[in-house]
Amino acid sequence: MTITAARVQSSPTRIAVLKPSTDSTAPARPLRPVRPDQTSTHDPAVWDIVWTVNAAKLQMLESADEGSTAVHVSEDAAAKTLDAELDHILAGAQYEEFEEGMSSEFEGRLKTLVGYYGEQSITALHARLQSGIKSHILIEALGALGRMRVRATLAGRVAVLARWLGNDAASVRYAAGCALLDLDVPIARGFLERAAGVEQNQLLRESLRKLARLVR
Amino acid sequence: MNRLYLGVPFGIWLESPPWLPAGGAPGELLDDLRLDESELSVFLLPEDAEPQRVAIALAGKRSRLEASGWIVFDLEIVTGLAIEITKTKGQTVDPVVDEWHRDLRKLTVNSVAAFVHRLWAIREKALGNLASKEVKAGLVNGVNGGHLKLDLMHQAMQTMVKANLPR
Numbered sequence: 037m038t039i040t041a042a043r044v045q046s047s048p049t050r051i052a053v054l055k056p057s058t059d060s061t062a063p064a065r066p067l068r069p070v071r072p073d074q075t076s077t078h079d080p081a082v083w084d085i086v087w088t089v090n091a092a093k094l095q096m097l098e099s100a101d102e103g104s105t106a107v108h109v110s111e112d113a114a115a116k117t118l119d120a121e122l123d124h125i126l127a128g129a130q131y132e133e134f135e136e137g138m139s140s141e142f143e144g145r146l147k148t149l150v151g152y153y154g155e156q157s158i159t160a161l162h163a164r165l166q167s168g169i170k171s172h173i174l175i176e177a178l179g180a181l182g183r184m185r186v187r188a189t190l191a192g193r194v195a196v197l198a199r200w201l202g203n204d205a206a207s208v209r210y211a212a213g214c215a216l217l218d219l220d221v222p223i224a225r226g227f228l229e230r231a232a233g234v235e236q237n238q239l240l241r242e243s244l245r246k247l248a249r250l251v252r
Numbered sequence: 253m254n255r256l257y258l259g260v261p262f263g264i265w266l267e268s269p270p271w272l273p274a275g276g277a278p279g280e281l282l283d284d285l286r287l288d289e290s291e292l293s294v295f296l297l298p299e300d301a302e303p304q305r306v307a308i309a310l311a312g313k314r315s316r317l318e319a320s321g322w323i324v325f326d327l328e329i330v331t332g333l334a335i336e337i338t339k340t341k342g343q344t345v346d347p348v349v350d351e352w353h354r355d356l357r358k359l360t361v362n363s364v365a366a367f368v369h370r371l372w373a374i375r376e377k378a379l380g381n382l383a384s385k386e387v388k389a390g391l392v393n394g395v396n397g398g399h400l401k402l403d404l405m406h407q408a409m410q411t412m413v414k415a416n417l418p419r
Contacts (some may be wrong), residue, residue: 071414135286136261136321139408175263179318207263214319218384237381240266250385 074130118153118160125149126164129173142173143180150186158192162199182215189194201231204241213240217247225251254327256354257295257306258371260284262321262381265372277372282364284354292364295342295349306380307348308390312345312405317388317412321381329370330356335363344395345404392416411417 098103131144150157158181165174178200181193197219200212213231216224235241261284269278285292295306307320330337335356342353354369359419382390394400395413401408 136259137311137316137318139315183316206266207261210263210266214384218317237267239376243262243381243383247383249382 046138058072059172096153115128115156118157119151120148121161122157122164125171126169129176134176140176142176143183146177146180147184148185152182152191155189155192158189158196162196171207174208178208178211178215179218182218190219190221194219194227198227201227206237209235210240210243212243213247217250220252222251237252255297255324256330257297257303257352257401258292258323258325258391259307259310260321260379262319265321265323265351265375265379272366277369281368281372285364285368286363287359290357292359293335293342293351294330294354294356296327296339296354297352298328299351302350303380304382304386304390305346306344306352308347308387308394309342309344309349309400311382312388312391312394312400312409315345315406315408317384317409319381319383320387323371323375323381325374327380329367331378333363333366333370335359335367343399345391345402345409347401348399375381380415387414388416 064160125142125145128145129140132140132142134142136141150161153160159183161166161177165177169177178197181197184193194216197212197216201209203209203212209231213228216227225248228244228251232244232248233239236242260281264278264280264284268276272278279413282293297303297306301321307322311317312318327337336358338357340355342350342354343351345355357369365404389406390411391400391409395402396417405413
């Protein structure tokens with residue numbers, strides 16, 4: 037993810053507005069780590085509050101320098117921290133054996149990361165998953181995205197999982213479909229029905245149809 | 253026909269990778285078999301039994317709700333490869349399913365490879381799966397109906413079932 041266009045205002049309630057690059061699938065959100073329980077994806081008023089709180093935190097944490105350079109440095113640092121943590125988690129996953137139905141350390145760490153960084157971590161994870169990661173780690177990550185209950189990241193997780201429904205590998209498409217069901221949101225049905233409609237693998241097509249029927 | 257049930261990751265068994273030679277089977281299937289002391293757990297399904305019951309019985313021992321896959325195949329595949337099969341009590345949350353448990357024993361690299369190869373060839377007609385929601389419903393209904401043992405379940409499943417039992 038490329039972070040662009042930090043806009044700095046004098047008011048502490050609007051310190052920085054960050055836009056992910058256009059290749060991002062997740063909606064734009066402030067880069068500052070955000071606790072999921074403080075946010076609602078769809079309520080701008082809540083975002084105002086979140087930004088105000090974050091702005092106050094930022095002012096406490098950053099130098100007295102009100103210039104944009106300090107803010108840029110901080111945003112870069114936060115992005116680097118997220119990337120480094122993600123690298124660490126994915127590196128650890130290479131040495132873990134995943135078993136159907138059994139919790140994994142990888143999933144636990146991902147949940148913690150997403151809970152702390154919010155939407156940015158979903159965008160960053162999606163980018164990282166596209167960079168040639170082992171399929172069993174990818175499948176575990178998709179499952180984790182479906183099972184986690186971080187409301188503020190729901191839109192991003194739906195977008196990411198819908199994207200992976202179009203992957204070349206049937207195992208990945210199946211994992212994305214299962215994860216969409218696990219999100220437990222009605223919007224998943226449309227994605228699953230569309231995927232079933234174009235699915236060439238008969239077994240997977242039937243499974244995707246079943247998953248779509250099971251969405252509430 | 254005597255049918256055997258083997259739990260497999262459904263997604264991995266869905267398609268042949270493009271590089272796979274005709275008649276071959278992907279090596280990664282061996283990873284997921286999880287042999288223990290050269291033995292492999294399977295279940296001998298009675299004539300009227302559904303494989304779904306085994307999948308749910310096994311899911312009760314797991315720590316997270318997840319889709320569950322299996323392959324059901326003729327016992328002749330095992331006997332034809334001269335693989336030893338022994339009745340041993342299962343460790344699921346369904347005492348009836350426990351009686352269906354069998355171990356394929358004294359497996360060698362050669363016999364496992366031949367076994368997986370045979371299963372891969374029949375998979376399109378032999379694979380099955382339950383979605384996570386079906387597993388959840390099966391566990392809750394099984395406890396509610398009295399044929400699944402709540403106290404044998406993984407703590408996470410016990411919590412989930414208790415939260416979903418009708419009041």
